[in-house]
Amino acid sequence: MNRNWIIVGAVVLLAGCSSLSGKSAKEQGKAGVESRDLPTQGADAVRPANAQRGGDGAKGAADAGKADPGGAVDPAVVKALPDGSAAGGGASGTRPAAGSSGPDASIKSMLTDPAAPLAKREVYYDFDRFNINPDQQALVEAHGRFLAGHKTMHVRIEGNCDERGSREYNLALGQRRADSVKKAFILLGASEKQIQAVTYGAEKPHATGGTEESWAQNRRSDILYPDFDAKP
Amino acid sequence: MVSVSNGNTELLSRRRLRAAALAGLVLCALVSTAPARAQLTIEIIGGASDQIPVTVLPFAGEEGFPTVVTQVVGADLARSGRFKLQETGPRPFPSEPLDIKFPLWRGRGNQNLAIGRVSSRPDGKVEIRFRLIDTQREAQLVGFSYTVAPSQLRAISHKIADVIYQTLAGEPSVFGTRIAYVARTPERFELQVADADGFNSQFILAHREPIMSPAWSPDGTRIAYVSFEQHRPVVFIHNLIDGSRHILANFEGSNGAPAWSPDGQRLAVSLSREGVSQIYLINADGTGLERLTHSNAIDTEPSFAPDGKTLIFTSDRGGSPQIYRMPVLGGDAERLTFEGTYNVSPRYAPDGKSFVYVQRQGGRYSIAVMDLVSRQTQAITDGALDGAPTFSPNGRLVLYASILKGHGILAAVSSDGRIKQKVTASALDVREPAWGPLTGTR
Numbered sequence: 179m180n181r182n183w184i185i186v187g188a189v190v191l192l193a194g195c196s197s198l199s200g201k202s203a204k205e206q207g208k209a210g211v212e213s214r215d216l217p218t219q220g221a222d223a224v225r226p227a228n229a230q231r232g233g234d235g236a237k238g239a240a241d242a243g244k245a246d247p248g249g250a251v252d253p254a255v256v257k258a259l260p261d262g263s264a265a266g267g268g269a270s271g272t273r274p275a276a277g278s279s280g281p282d283a284s285i286k287s288m289l290t291d292p293a294a295p296l297a298k299r300e301v302y303y304d305f306d307r308f309n310i311n312p313d314q315q316a317l318v319e320a321h322g323r324f325l326a327g328h329k330t331m332h333v334r335i336e337g338n339c340d341e342r343g344s345r346e347y348n349l350a351l352g353q354r355r356a357d358s359v360k361k362a363f364i365l366l367g368a369s370e371k372q373i374q375a376v377t378y379g380a381e382k383p384h385a386t387g388g389t390e391e392s393w394a395q396n397r398r399s400d401i402l403y404p405d406f407d408a409k410p
Numbered sequence: 411m412v413s414v415s416n417g418n419t420e421l422l423s424r425r426r427l428r429a430a431a432l433a434g435l436v437l438c439a440l441v442s443t444a445p446a447r448a449q450l451t452i453e454i455i456g457g458a459s460d461q462i463p464v465t466v467l468p469f470a471g472e473e474g475f476p477t478v479v480t481q482v483v484g485a486d487l488a489r490s491g492r493f494k495l496q497e498t499g500p501r502p503f504p505s506e507p508l509d510i511k512f513p514l515w516r517g518r519g520n521q522n523l524a525i526g527r528v529s530s531r532p533d534g535k536v537e538i539r540f541r542l543i544d545t546q547r548e549a550q551l552v553g554f555s556y557t558v559a560p561s562q563l564r565a566i567s568h569k570i571a572d573v574i575y576q577t578l579a580g581e582p583s584v585f586g587t588r589i590a591y592v593a594r595t596p597e598r599f600e601l602q603v604a605d606a607d608g609f610n611s612q613f614i615l616a617h618r619e620p621i622m623s624p625a626w627s628p629d630g631t632r633i634a635y636v637s638f639e640q641h642r643p644v645v646f647i648h649n650l651i652d653g654s655r656h657i658l659a660n661f662e663g664s665n666g667a668p669a670w671s672p673d674g675q676r677l678a679v680s681l682s683r684e685g686v687s688q689i690y691l692i693n694a695d696g697t698g699l700e701r702l703t704h705s706n707a708i709d710t711e712p713s714f715a716p717d718g719k720t721l722i723f724t725s726d727r728g729g730s731p732q733i734y735r736m737p738v739l740g741g742d743a744e745r746l747t748f749e750g751t752y753n754v755s756p757r758y759a760p761d762g763k764s765f766v767y768v769q770r771q772g773g774r775y776s777i778a779v780m781d782l783v784s785r786q787t788q789a790i791t792d793g794a795l796d797g798a799p800t801f802s803p804n805g806r807l808v809l810y811a812s813i814l815k816g817h818g819i820l821a822a823v824s825s826d827g828r829i830k831q832k833v834t835a836s837a838l839d840v841r842e843p844a845w846g847p848l849t850g851t852r
Contacts, residue, residue, distance in 0.1 A: 343754055
């Protein structure tokens with residue numbers, strides 16, 4: 179652990195110095211010098227908002243700003259960031275939908291009470307498959323009917339794969355998994371605009387054991403209700 | 411050599427800027443150690459049977475500098491697996507042709523002898539003189555003199571190794587090229603670029619959200635990649651010269667698998683905007699989107715042939731992911747892999763005669779090469795979870811991702827499978843390597 183923090187600190191410091199080198203990089207550009215070096219690291223490169231054209235700029239800037247080592251950022255600030263793995267990123271990644279009603283206590287308890295059917299949020303798959311298995315049907319139906327009955331609710335489905343094989347193939351497969359849940363919800367009466375289906379491919383495994391059991395946990399779609407789910 | 415000295419002038423001024431700005435703070439001591447901690451280290455296993463003998467004698471005066479030139483040169487040559495490094499013999503080592511006692515070296519079987527000298531100049535620069543001598547013919551094969559800033563000694567060492575490799579092996583050398591890969595730190599994902607030997611690693615993007623699939627533009631000035639910073643996969647193009655970026659593909663659904671056309675004008679990407687992921691062509695500025703494949707299955711991981719006329723890609727249109735080939739202008743796709751039920755991640759060799767890919771056999775994922783003429787396949791690794799193969803630009807080596815004790819590492823293997831290297835980054839989880847082109851490295 180200790181060593182890791184040294185590295186994090188070192189990376190931060192490296193980035194800090196590199197941002198200075200960015201200045202000379204511009205001069206280098208003017209002088210027409212070839213591209214041997216990587217002139218820009220650090221501040222500019224880390225801050226996605228700088229480069230985004232028509233994207234979700236404000237959010238990206240906020241996220242990256244915390245990790246931005248361009249200034250005198252204490253390594254402890256970096257240390258305090260939540261881990262980018264698991265459900266945290268997904269949940270934090272979605273904003274409450276505009277115009278949604280305030281947190282409704284009964285809906286909240288339906289979604290979060292461990293005993294409620296809707297508290298189950300993970301749909302599991304066989305290897306290299308995206309069809310919804312019979313043992314996952316009840317869960318999918320519960321959420322689909324809930325969405326059909328609550329048309330102001332928004333749901334985000336994140337498709338995931340186990341980490342074996344091709345990351346890009348898994349990216350496409352994760353989308354198919356999320357889309358299959360989306361289709362099922364629509365068949366159950368939900369409307370398309372309630373649903374966002376995205377893929378994380380093999381990038382956000384829940385389990386890292388490298389066993390069949392862990393892989394099975396990673397082949398899943400996560401059903402998230404951004405308006406109600408707790409933010410990390 | 412003009413470009414070399416230009417570049418070094420700039421580097422020198424950059425050094426000075428940095429030094430002035432930080433005014434001797436401890437920071438700069440840390441700057442120099444920071445990359446070392448995250449350094450990739452390389453371990454070689456095996457070697458070619460027809461290795462070329464070469465003797466690299468320590469250069470006169472080189473010990474006085476932070477980078478010992480012939481250590482870098484020797485490590486490069488050894489790592490290639492193409493050379494057998496001979497013993498240096500007793501001191502004093504010759505540094506000029508006149509000092510060489512030819513009968514002695516011939517008698518020891520040291521036919522190819524590299525000699526040189528490193529010295530400081532009054533203006534703070536370093537002069538490196540280097541010659542490669544054929545001791546049989548008592549003739550100089552090649553000789554260069556470089557004047558550089560001290561910070562450029564490592565780059566010049568790679569250059570010298572490149573000259574030796576090209577002179578003796580008669581083919582392009584890749585010691586001066588760069589690699590890109592994704593490193594996972596405890597806090598975030600970093601897209602890093604390093605020299606081909608793993609040194610000088612620097613990140614060009616860092617984010618809490620995942621980064622994947624870096625792809626170098628053919629001129630080495632840009633890298634396309636997939637970033638999840640918008641909480642979904644979006645393809646960006648990042649300019650390494652000025653650090654600017656733009657979005658290449660940000661459509662509904664999945665955006666991934668960027669691959670550059672050989673002329674650098676267009677990319678192939680895999681998009682799910684019309685349903686399941688299909689391959690599209692798009693101009694590097696994000697205009698001119700054109701759908702290329704029309705299947706109702708996953709089509710992804712395109713790789714352009716060097717002539718730009720065909721693409722190979724992964725598709726599960728036949729029920730399992732397999733590798734297919736089709737014309738870039740459109741047309742029928744031809745299935746190329748038939749053994750096993752999982753063949754993915756194809757990448758053309760630089761000569762277009764073969765491709766490298768990932769195969770699953772008995773639950774193990776390893777790297778294989780298929781010859782496009784004979785259709786013969788050969789496994790070149792025996793790992794359990796190998797992936798993401800990428801050719802060196804001279805086609806000699808394949809860099810790939812592997813897992814060692816639950817930890818992501820990079821490894822390299824010669825494209826004939828005979829020489830294996832482990833390229834490990836301590837304390838970092840590394841994956842998704844992409845070997846940069848020969849151009850754009852200086």
